[in-house]
Amino acid sequence: MKAAVVTFPGSNCDRDLAVAFERAGFDVARVWHKDSALPEGTDVVGVPGGFSFGDYLRCGAIAAQSPIAGAIQAHAARGGYVLGICNGFQVLTEMQLLPGALMRNAGLKFICKTVEMKVATTDSAFTSTYQKGQTIAVPVAHHDGNYTIDAEGLARLQGEDRIAFTYVKNPNGAMADIAGVLSANRRVLGMMPHPERVVDASHGGTDGAALFAALMGGMALA
Amino acid sequence: MKARVTVMLKSGVLDVQGEAVRHALGTLGFAGVNGVRQGKVIELDLAETDRAAAEVSVTAMCDKLLANAVIESYRVEIL
Numbered sequence: 280m281k282a283a284v285v286t287f288p289g290s291n292c293d294r295d296l297a298v299a300f301e302r303a304g305f306d307v308a309r310v311w312h313k314d315s316a317l318p319e320g321t322d323v324v325g326v327p328g329g330f331s332f333g334d335y336l337r338c339g340a341i342a343a344q345s346p347i348a349g350a351i352q353a354h355a356a357r358g359g360y361v362l363g364i365c366n367g368f369q370v371l372t373e374m375q376l377l378p379g380a381l382m383r384n385a386g387l388k389f390i391c392k393t394v395e396m397k398v399a400t401t402d403s404a405f406t407s408t409y410q411k412g413q414t415i416a417v418p419v420a421h422h423d424g425n426y427t428i429d430a431e432g433l434a435r436l437q438g439e440d441r442i443a444f445t446y447v448k449n450p451n452g453a454m455a456d457i458a459g460v461l462s463a464n465r466r467v468l469g470m471m472p473h474p475e476r477v478v479d480a481s482h483g484g485t486d487g488a489a490l491f492a493a494l495m496g497g498m499a500l501a
Numbered sequence: 502m503k504a505r506v507t508v509m510l511k512s513g514v515l516d517v518q519g520e521a522v523r524h525a526l527g528t529l530g531f532a533g534v535n536g537v538r539q540g541k542v543i544e545l546d547l548a549e550t551d552r553a554a555a556e557v558s559v560t561a562m563c564d565k566l567l568a569n570a571v572i573e574s575y576r577v578e579i580l
Contacts, residue, residue, distance in 0.1 A: 373569065
């Protein structure tokens, strides 16, 4: 299975994300934002955390218009998998691959700590190795993680079982405690917490490793 | 030709920064501030000389990049 990890100016979790994919058995290619195509045979695109383009205008807004964004759109449109973490989640909402938007944290502070979140659905290639309702500990590090969506959009996410993760104790004001959401075809996941930062015992936790393992296993079956 | 774009959070979207500013104003003794909404102003210097064409063009810029329609509304003024 092939993963492509995108780097924008200001990305800072791209290497960690590449390592997490490698650990799970993926062949990983690194892609620059000015590239207009993904490597041949890419199965999953990783959009990493960081501060792409300095968070200018809105978090993720400028990255969402970069040359590689068109290739990511096309990849998703043909049913390819996309994983956006933190700033990557913001980029995916700005690209409208995922609904809603991520606003300034309700407490206005940058939050950098490990939080507990619940696996809200196991019906996705990203979450199939977890138990539904399982609590996992994953770090967050963001200033704009306050997930917002209109009432109709929220009802759709809930009705279609597309909320992937929820916070046990909401750190940022996110609507319905949402920490991660899936696309309608369940192949695009955006989440604020950083699973790539908990894939090795030396990280202080390994709760994120199952996500990458699930993706590897799920895609091998698909 | 110059254009000014004002981007604000839609009504109904909680503006946490505006709320913090309102609270700070109260702390400073400015009574009676019932609400604060914080937005941004973007000024554009355009080569276009036709007002109508400039407005169409700037509106497209807002839809594509300058505003996020999920949470924000915008107003275009051609100056």
